[in-house]
Amino acid sequence: MALLDAALILLAAVGAGAMNAVVGAGTLITFPTLLALGFPPVVANVSNTVGLVPGSVAGAYAYRATLSGRAPLLRRLVVVSGIGGVLGGALLLALPPGAFELVVPPLLVLSGVLAAIQPRVAAWVVRRRAAAAPAIPAAESPPTATPALLHVSPLLLAGVAATGVYGGYFGAAQGVILLAILGVFVGGAMNDVNGIKNVLAGVANLVSAALFIAIADVDWSVAGLVAVGATIGGGLGGRYGRRLHPGPLRALVVTVAFVAAGWQLAT
Numbered sequence: 001m002a003l004l005d006a007a008l009i010l011l012a013a014v015g016a017g018a019m020n021a022v023v024g025a026g027t028l029i030t031f032p033t034l035l036a037l038g039f040p041p042v043v044a045n046v047s048n049t050v051g052l053v054p055g056s057v058a059g060a061y062a063y064r065a066t067l068s069g070r071a072p073l074l075r076r077l078v079v080v081s082g083i084g085g086v087l088g089g090a091l092l093l094a095l096p097p098g099a100f101e102l103v104v105p106p107l108l109v110l111s112g113v114l115a116a117i118q119p120r121v122a123a124w125v126v127r128r129r130a131a132a133a134p135a136i137p138a139a140e141s142p143p144t145a146t147p148a149l150l151h152v153s154p155l156l157l158a159g160v161a162a163t164g165v166y167g168g169y170f171g172a173a174q175g176v177i178l179l180a181i182l183g184v185f186v187g188g189a190m191n192d193v194n195g196i197k198n199v200l201a202g203v204a205n206l207v208s209a210a211l212f213i214a215i216a217d218v219d220w221s222v223a224g225l226v227a228v229g230a231t232i233g234g235g236l237g238g239r240y241g242r243r244l245h246p247g248p249l250r251a252l253v254v255t256v257a258f259v260a261a262g263w264q265l266a267t
Contacts (some may be wrong), residue, residue, distance in 0.1 A: 014230070034047070049208055052230055055231060074196065076157070080164065084160070113254075
């Protein structure tokens with residue numbers, strides 16, 4: 001790998017890590033960068049997924065305090081998310097490379113749209129949480145217990161499993177999908193929902209990455225650069241990114257997604 005290419009990958013990974021810490025969808029920086037540098041789409045996707053695992057695990061760990069009392073729910077959702085991640089990864093590897101190359105542009109467009117509407121999804125979840133919370137008289141103290149699961153249904157399990165498949169196959173902006181699904185079926189404040197979302201997305205990434213490591217063609221130089229850059233970027237984003245207005249950053253992510261989709265179609 002040329003030194004300039006390595007520097008560009010590392011820089012993109014730093015941006016992706018910071019983006020994930022602030023607004024999410026960091027894959028929409030690293031993946032198009034790898035495509036632009038000439039890496040085959042499947043190799044780029046596999047190596048990027050493996051490289052981003054440390055950041056996914058760190059993000060889930062950072063929200064551990066919000067998961068208190070959620071163990072029974074998490075056990076069930078983690079299982080279906082993990083199964084979905086394995087299926088998605090297996091689908092990526094089983095289908096001909098041309099199939100993934102064919103769906104990359106629409107997946108990039110879909111991810112860009114999801115990144116663009118993420119604030120609306122988050123606001124909707126907050127409104128739903130407020131509407132579902134019981135009114136508390138002024139003389140009373142708010143309850144200290146974590147709100148419970150509103151309804152465990154096959155639709156919740158199916159939605160999480162399907163999102164896991166998407167996460168294992170491509171994964172960009174899967175957190176937005178999870179946020180919407182959990183907002184329908186799971187009680188709790190926004191941080192609680194975010195904590196569960198981070199765990200489930202992290203599990204899908206982790207199991208698909210394990211599959212890729214076992215049987216796929218991982219470019220370890222790319223994966224290593226992405227891992228280092230995303231870790232650095234995540235730390236910077238967590239410390240300084242919250243001071244920035246997320247609007248311009250989100251606009252950058254959406255622009256990158258659509259430009260990359262157009263470039264893939266043109267080539």
